[in-house]
Amino acid sequence: MANRRRFLQTLGAAPAVASLTPAAAAAVTKRDYFKDLGVQPIINAAGTYTMFTASLMLPEVMEAINYASKQFVRITELHDAVGKRIAVLLGAEAAMVSAGAASALTLGTAAVLTGMDQKKVLQLPDITGMKSEVIVQKSHRVGYDHAIRNCGVKLVEVETREQLLAAINEKTAMMFFLNWANNDGQVKDQDFADIGKKHGIPTLTDCAADAPPLENLTKYVKMGFSMVVFSGGKGIRGPQSAGLLLGSKELIAAARLNGPPNGDTIGRGMKVNKEEMLGMMVAIETFLKKDHGAEWKEWEKRVSFIGDSVKGVESVKTEQYLPVIANHVPHLRITWDQKKVKLTYAEVGKKLREGQPSIEVVPGVKDSLSIGVWMLQPGEDKIVARRIREVLKSS
DSSP: OHHHHHHHHHHHHHHHHHTSOHHHHHHHOSOOHHHHHTOOOOEEESOSOGGGTOOOOOHHHHHHHHHHTTOOOOHHHHHHHHHHHHHHHHTOSEEEEESSHHHHHHHHHHHHHHTTOHHHHHHTTOOTTSOOEEEEEGGGOOGGGHHHHTTTOEEEEEOSHHHHHHHOSTTEEEEEEEGGGTTTSSSOHHHHHHHHHHTTOOEEEEOTTOOOSTTHHHHHHHHTOSEEEEESSSTTOSOTTOEEEEEOHHHHHHHHHTSTTSSSSTTTTOOOOHHHHHHHHHHHHHHHHSOHHHHHHHHHHHHHHHHHHHTTSTTOEEEEEOOSSTTOSOEEEEEOOTTTSOOOHHHHHHHHHHSSSOEEEOTTOOSSEEEEOTTOOTTHHHHHHHHHHHHHHTO
16 A cells, blocks of 8 residues: 555656756756766757757646556557547547658558558558559658658659649559648649549648647648648657647558558558657647747747847847748847858857857758747747857857
């Protein structure tokens, strides 16, 4: 009885520990794991990039993960239950938790190729006797579409609506849409979904980094896409190694057949354990309930603070900007006359990275210094502002 009491007390303490700030949590944890390994923590002034470990999980998510870690369940039963719960929350016919957005792309593609045919499941990525082509707009090609090609299919590129219609034939297995490239392609999202539905071809849209805004979690299912993919560890702030695949009951069932715990499948290595399933479900529940307006105001406040702190530096200009689709949250753009501030944008980024504390800014931006404020922890905006000002004035 005493042992049971101590066990329950331990469970009761878990949420309190999980809700601590990172600094307070570090104080509770006796071992400094990153320091032991020689790994340097960073201030994330970039965003939910995988290279920077995306987002930090919410206290509620960690509470669910800690809960799940202390008990065994039948994984298929939990998979079913969590999928049903998420489907209800997001207005989808069916849903499943995947091992990130990329695995959802693979499993979704596998689903349309095999259906519930066990022989075809075992056969992938050999697609002999199956439909073999996936239509995609040329402007929607992206490095992540390797997850689709994993299934052995050929991507057929089109540019115009007429080319898309002409590309549809008896070999067409699926049509793929990259949501953040919606403004780049000639065939827009609703038209794309409608064409697929009219011709009886499943459509899959990749919305990995496209929440927030909140309405996106339900928008594309309502639009009529057969399957919708989201990353779990970005704006939703669930486990980084989890994702979502939403779709029809038939397609989700087929996707499940192609993945774990089933052996000898193309998705066998894409395991999702009980902790990630439960954590992903709770992340969605929490995301749906949070005050998104208040959060948005906080992000704008951080942008203003950092921008104001560097305006006194000669020739420096700042502006708030909003990425159109992916990472659709307030960012800060900083530019300067490089004849007066004798540093390139890349050099400033390097100095921030190599300084103390180490700060990462939005990668791959060549025409400015771009700051993503939404992954900053309380008080880190002040540190980022001070360091950027120091670096700019040092030239």
